[in-house]
Amino acid sequence: MSTTVSPLAPTDVPDMPPIAGVKLATAAAGIRYKGRTDVLLAVMDKGTTVAGVFTKSKCPSAPVEWCRAKLGRGARALVVNSGNANAFTGKTGRQATALTASIAAKAVGCSANEVFLASTGVIGEPLDATKFNGVLGTLAEQAAPDEWMAAAKAIMTTDTFPKVATATAKLGKSKVTINGMAKGAGMIAPDMATMLSFVFTDAPLSSAVLQSLLKSGVEDTFNAITIDSDTSTSDTLLAFATGAAAADGAPKISRASDPRLKAFAKAFNEVLANLAEQVARDGEGARKLVEVIVEGATTKNSARKIAMSIANSPLVKTAIAGEDANWGRVVMAVGKAGEPANRDKLSISFNGIRVAKSGARDPSYNEAEVSEVMKNPKIQIKVALGLGKSRDRVLTCDLTKEYVAINGDYRS
Amino acid sequence: MSTTVSPLAPTDVPDMPPIAGVKLATAAAGIRYKGRTDVLLAVMDKGTTVAGVFTKSKCPSAPVEWCRAKLGRGARALVVNSGNANAFTGKTGRQATALTASIAAKAVGCSANEVFLASTGVIGEPLDATKFNGVLGTLAEQAAPDEWMAAAKAIMTTDTFPKVATATAKLGKSKVTINGMAKGAGMIAPDMATMLSFVFTDAPLSSAVLQSLLKSGVEDTFNAITIDSDTSTSDTLLAFATGAAAADGAPKISRASDPRLKAFAKAFNEVLANLAEQVARDGEGARKLVEVIVEGATTKNSARKIAMSIANSPLVKTAIAGEDANWGRVVMAVGKAGEPANRDKLSISFNGIRVAKSGARDPSYNEAEVSEVMKNPKIQIKVALGLGKSRDRVLTCDLTKEYVAINGDYRS
Numbered sequence: 126m127s128t129t130v131s132p133l134a135p136t137d138v139p140d141m142p143p144i145a146g147v148k149l150a151t152a153a154a155g156i157r158y159k160g161r162t163d164v165l166l167a168v169m170d171k172g173t174t175v176a177g178v179f180t181k182s183k184c185p186s187a188p189v190e191w192c193r194a195k196l197g198r199g200a201r202a203l204v205v206n207s208g209n210a211n212a213f214t215g216k217t218g219r220q221a222t223a224l225t226a227s228i229a230a231k232a233v234g235c236s237a238n239e240v241f242l243a244s245t246g247v248i249g250e251p252l253d254a255t256k257f258n259g260v261l262g263t264l265a266e267q268a269a270p271d272e273w274m275a276a277a278k279a280i281m282t283t284d285t286f287p288k289v290a291t292a293t294a295k296l297g298k299s300k301v302t303i304n305g306m307a308k309g310a311g312m313i314a315p316d317m318a319t320m321l322s323f324v325f326t327d328a329p330l331s332s333a334v335l336q337s338l339l340k341s342g343v344e345d346t347f348n349a350i351t352i353d354s355d356t357s358t359s360d361t362l363l364a365f366a367t368g369a370a371a372a373d374g375a376p377k378i379s380r381a382s383d384p385r386l387k388a389f390a391k392a393f394n395e396v397l398a399n400l401a402e403q404v405a406r407d408g409e410g411a412r413k414l415v416e417v418i419v420e421g422a423t424t425k426n427s428a429r430k431i432a433m434s435i436a437n438s439p440l441v442k443t444a445i446a447g448e449d450a451n452w453g454r455v456v457m458a459v460g461k462a463g464e465p466a467n468r469d470k471l472s473i474s475f476n477g478i479r480v481a482k483s484g485a486r487d488p489s490y491n492e493a494e495v496s497e498v499m500k501n502p503k504i505q506i507k508v509a510l511g512l513g514k515s516r517d518r519v520l521t522c523d524l525t526k527e528y529v530a531i532n533g534d535y536r537s
Numbered sequence: 538m539s540t541t542v543s544p545l546a547p548t549d550v551p552d553m554p555p556i557a558g559v560k561l562a563t564a565a566a567g568i569r570y571k572g573r574t575d576v577l578l579a580v581m582d583k584g585t586t587v588a589g590v591f592t593k594s595k596c597p598s599a600p601v602e603w604c605r606a607k608l609g610r611g612a613r614a615l616v617v618n619s620g621n622a623n624a625f626t627g628k629t630g631r632q633a634t635a636l637t638a639s640i641a642a643k644a645v646g647c648s649a650n651e652v653f654l655a656s657t658g659v660i661g662e663p664l665d666a667t668k669f670n671g672v673l674g675t676l677a678e679q680a681a682p683d684e685w686m687a688a689a690k691a692i693m694t695t696d697t698f699p700k701v702a703t704a705t706a707k708l709g710k711s712k713v714t715i716n717g718m719a720k721g722a723g724m725i726a727p728d729m730a731t732m733l734s735f736v737f738t739d740a741p742l743s744s745a746v747l748q749s750l751l752k753s754g755v756e757d758t759f760n761a762i763t764i765d766s767d768t769s770t771s772d773t774l775l776a777f778a779t780g781a782a783a784a785d786g787a788p789k790i791s792r793a794s795d796p797r798l799k800a801f802a803k804a805f806n807e808v809l810a811n812l813a814e815q816v817a818r819d820g821e822g823a824r825k826l827v828e829v830i831v832e833g834a835t836t837k838n839s840a841r842k843i844a845m846s847i848a849n850s851p852l853v854k855t856a857i858a859g860e861d862a863n864w865g866r867v868v869m870a871v872g873k874a875g876e877p878a879n880r881d882k883l884s885i886s887f888n889g890i891r892v893a894k895s896g897a898r899d900p901s902y903n904e905a906e907v908s909e910v911m912k913n914p915k916i917q918i919k920v921a922l923g924l925g926k927s928r929d930r931v932l933t934c935d936l937t938k939e940y941v942a943i944n945g946d947y948r949s
Contacts, residue, residue: 180872181873181875182869182872182873183871183872183873183874183875183876183877183878183879183880184868184869184871184872184878184880184883185872185880212865212868213864213865213868213880213883213893213896213897213898214897215881215895215896215897216897217897218897247865248865248866248868248869249864249865249868249893249897249898250898353851353852354766354849354850354851355850355851355852355866355869355870355873356869356872356873357869358868358869358872437766438766438767439765439766439767439851439936439940439944440765440767440944443940443941443944443945444944444945446941446945447944447945447946449945452661453624453625453659453660453661454660454767456596456624456625456660456661456770457594457596457660457767457768457769457770458767459595459596460592460594460595460596460597460768460770461593461594461595461767461768462595463593463595464595465595466595466596467595468595468596468597468625469627471596471625481625481661483627484625484627485625485626485627485628485629485630485661486625486661486662524851524941524945525941525945526938526941526942526945528851528855528941529855529858529936529937529938529940529941530938532851532852532855532856532859533855533856533858533859533861533936533937533938534859
């Protein structure tokens with residue numbers, strides 16, 4: 126496993142403010158790793174609402190099934206462990222989630238139905254939930270409002286840096302805060318599964334409002350990134366709203382269409398976008414952050430499919446790794462997407478330099494100029510289809526030998 | 538570019554018999570490569586029928602568009618060049634196909650509408666068809682019945698070995714012969730596009746019969762392989778039937794449902810399957826041939842989608858490269874396919890050794906035994922879904938650092 130921090134890691138890490146109603150604590154429970162934390166407990170005040178979106182995998186992990194079943198009620202605790210994904214573990218997996226929730230409920234003093242769970246790590250190994258005995262009780266006692274960086278570190282697997290983001294917004298006349306953390310790496314890292322993200326706010330939002338915000342928020346953030354086209358069995362994004370800002374006069378919002386939500390929704394989406402970009406920046410073996418923009422499509426959905434076809438193409442990704450503005454491969458990826466496209470109307474640019482126009486090489490193409498911009502750690506591929514007015518954008522990273530090494534060398 | 542022959546290359550190369558009515562010749566026209574042949578001319582007798590299947594890319598190459606428009610009539614000549622794909626070349630690409638066909642027509646003494654074309658190589662570079670002037674005339678004079686290996690070599694790009702196959706079958710009381718050749722490598726090799734394959738027979742088959750055979754034959758052969766999920770703009774498979782065996786008493790077949798076709802169809806499919814497997818064996822950087830079998834699916838189409846999801850997963854492919862029987866990644870790939878699957882009914886085996894059963898690790902799993910079989914150059918991944926009776930099979934190869942090097946290093 127790589128221990129070098131990705132060259133694409135953000136250079137300024139935000140100071141994470143507390144969120145009223147949320148306390149965090151971490152511990153080393155020895156689930157798999159030695160010498161590092163691997164359990165996070167978040168304790169939320171009574172009245173906290175929760176929303177979630179999950180992997181679309183037909184073979185989801187036991188914690189994903191647990192969380193799906195508990196949505197719509199309140200939340201008092203979140204337990205996240207790294208080192209073991211509790212995925213493809215059959216009946217023992219379901220038993221492990223129930224036991225973990227029951228230990229956490231006792232520690233926090235709530236119902237097991239108010240405990241949310243996420244696991245990331247090896248697939249197919251039984252998770253020994255008895256390891257949480259004692260540990261969660263201690264964590265509940267130690268939980269404090271300022272442990273955000275420690276929390277983000279405890280949920281990492283092959284991530285090379287912890288991922289946090291924060292924002293504030295006006296809700297009515299009050300200031301509310303949004304904090305988020307994420308882990309990524311590959312959709313499955315060496316033997317490990319998962320993209321996990323947790324977002325917390327003190328805004329007083331109903332579960333339905335929070336779910337609506339989350340569902341629309343992920344569309345252009347977490348659903349618009351790809352590392353390697355592989356979807357984990359454990360992808361989980363949970364949002365918690367403690368409502369503590371109501372004490373400062375923040376209005377309680379119970380309709381997603383409430384106009385007072387506008388500024389909050391913007392800040393919430395910014396946190397999601399920030400975290401999602403960090404996941405792309407920490408893709409396994411990544412040396413380049415790649416932004417794919419597709420314009421002039423007949424629909425946004427069509428633009429998304431073409432952008433994903435480009436972002437998932439191994440040949441496009443290896444070309445970027447080789448600092449090659451290989452627009453032929455971009456054409457290939459547009460063509461294979463199966464969406465409306467007219468070869469003779471296509472234009473393609475790399476970092477603002479147009480290399481192909483109207484279905485052929487741009488007459489003004491200058492190889493030296495293009496080679497120079499391809500050295501940039503951030504590469505923007507823009508495709509203009511020339512068919513309609515719709516547009517979309519996705520983020521990915523390049524495909525390097527290091528990706529193959531991380532995912533193929535660990536046994537040999 | 539790699540010059541080492543793939544370790545998966547077939548060890549016995551067949552002697553290619555002549556096909557009555559077909560003559561071949563190759564030349565070095567200097568399109569891109571130095572010191573090797575890069576043009577193939579096949580000349581067919583009058584009365585030859587032709588069928589074709591092509592890339593589904595929305596951005597096909599000019600030769601693909603040319604061939605599609607000419608199907609349904611007869612064929613007298615096939616011109617294939619390597620080094621330049623004549624793809625994404627705009628109007629000049631269409632002019633190049635017309636000029637090439639006209640030069641070939643003059644050389645062979647036929648109509649340009651009876652000339653079929655395929656190009657493989659760089660995308661986006663104009664193809665200078667004037668280079669065929671003179672060359673094709675000489676080739677038409679030199680064309681001979683026994684140039685099959687030379688032909689298979691002339692159409693190579695980053696292929697590490699030429700790909701040929703041959704079979705015979707009874708048609709009525711006569712023996713007829715089927716010869717085929719293919720080129721593959723990546724869907725796009727360094728800057729290059731294409732899977733090309735050409736199959737020839739002396740059987741007297743109508744165009745409609747040949748098209749029907751080809752359409753059903755590719756389904757479980759060329760359409761059931763993947764190297765890297767990338768689809769070229771130039772994929773072309775053409776079949777030609779000279780009908781010369783009619784002189785030996787072979788019956789003329791004009792209905793696809795004719796029962797006399799049975800043995801021929803079987804042999805024809807064997808040639809396609811043989812060539813398709815060779816393409817998988819010569820995938821860029823391949824060190825393992827991977828056969829993915831999905832059983833117990835609700836439909837064959839569903840089994841195909843799941844098998845392709847596994848075969849295209851970078852994480853499954855890198856695990857195979859690392860000789861790791863990582864069934865967690867296979868579960869992941871089953872889950873992301875979006876097809877009916879029940880985690881708790883899944884069984885997975887590698888080279889006949891079951892590693893997962895009923896949604897959890899097989900209790901009899903023996904790591905040492907599994908590690909041993911993963912050293913085999915051919916890996917079979919079998920997934921039993923336990924839902925229905927349908928089955929499918931696809932071939933792929935592993936994903937190695939060499940793939941990334943071939944496709945990413947050539948510039949740096």
